[in-house]
Amino acid sequence: MVKNTEVNLSAIARDLKKAASDAVVIGVGQGTDGPFLLENPLTAKSVEALADSLKVLGITGAPDQAVRLPGLPETGSGILVLAGVGKVDAGGKVSGEGLRRAAGSAVRQLAGLSSVTLAFPTATIADVAAIAEGAALGAYSFTEFRSSKDGLKDPVANVAIFTELAGDKDLNAALDRARLLGKAVNATRSLVNQPPSHLYPESFADAAKDLSKGLPVKVTVWDEKRLEKEGFGGIMGVGKGSARQPRLVKVEYSPAKATRKIALVGKGITFDTGGISIKPALGMGDMKSDMAGAAVVLNTVLAIAGLGLPVKATAWLCIAENMPSGAASRPADVLTMFGGKTVEVLNTDAEGRLVMADGIVAASQEYPDAIIDVATLTGAQLIALGNRTAGIMGADSVTGPLKAAADRAGELVWPMPLPDELRPSLDSQVADLANIGERHGGMMTAAVFLREFVGKDKGGQTIPWAHIDIAGPSFNNGAPYGYTPKQGTGCTVRTLVAYVEDLLA
């Protein structure tokens, strides 16, 4: 389970001919006066001829356009690809995310070829890094469950980046980081893409151990007996309706030189039927992705370990399957959560916040400097922010740097408030809290519920906490775009790694 092939990334400085590959990709921008070729290594004569033919070839420079032409003698490759990078800024510069997407889109659409050279303009190592990341993210496919490989195209295996900066001292580190991020994001995607027949709490815990092999991390798994004994009422209450019993998985990276301590908590519902408050049939299959948050926090910690960052990072994977059965929680049941708070379950489909509450309490008990939780928590997230933008909520001291990290990583997040008036809507007639409240602004209501479980530090101050709702952006049920495939997207792994890097900078 979850064996992705890794793209082989390299950089070349000159002589495209010597480094011949199956295709050479150059960029086309969307200018105010029409499409134009971005800086590239072709001869002046070729550039002139191509520039004159852009319009008649229907080349617009729009994002995701990748037009194949016969190769030119100076490239030594059979195919020349003109890839759209979209609108460029007034200075003619393509943004980092513009390069990432263009590189990713081209590599994704060139699946079936073995080697590709990307010749986009690179003014800085950050540009090279963006191209490398795009390539690593675009070289992805999920074919584990196909009985025949006929008609399937393998992702591009080798990507060479043409850049004047090929000799730069920071180049190798940038390529290594891109490779590692690509690996972490692609592993997240593949976990999300697993069918729920194959990915259930126990097998998810096994996959976490498997992916951790060879890295300096410690993995601890709570099975249902230990969860019950230690009082993880949220995880048990959600999981007990399923024949596949729940798990809590802790993945710790604790380097000796650590200067900071971060806890990440992820929602790991391997399938969300809604339970007794069952969901409608239409689109229910997408709920295999309801463990995306747990996959994200797992792979974020593994990436941090792989990069050797001097931070103690712990992932808490709160894993259960939400099923209706004679053993399932009923609406009106009361659960005693880890730490002792009681919750009246008025809707068994609001299960994510129940497993997350246990995880947040457990994370708090280790006094981290900050807690960030990631969850496909609410349909209301999609109503508020759409398919591609994650909602971030919580303490400004965490959401501010998170937003900045997302901007740097090229991921879409948007801060939302946690208005105090939502809290009374979660009052219960019988328990400390109810698991549902105000429906309008339901993404924020869910976060206000989670906030109740954030613990205090040793000085009695509430631990800085942020919540990321990835219900929409974690799963793409539309067409692929940029470096984003269909189904699991792996979103927010890059943001969280960037957040930790920024923290240490």
Ligand code: BES
């Ligand atoms: N897993 C869902 C949220 C979700 C919806 C994720 C769509 C991805 C796409 C969550 O467990 C859920 O069912 N939430 C309910 C909460 C409600 C009952 C308060 C919802 O959003 O409808």
Ligand code: MN
């Ligand atoms: Mn649900």
Ligand code: ZN
């Ligand atoms: Zn759910």
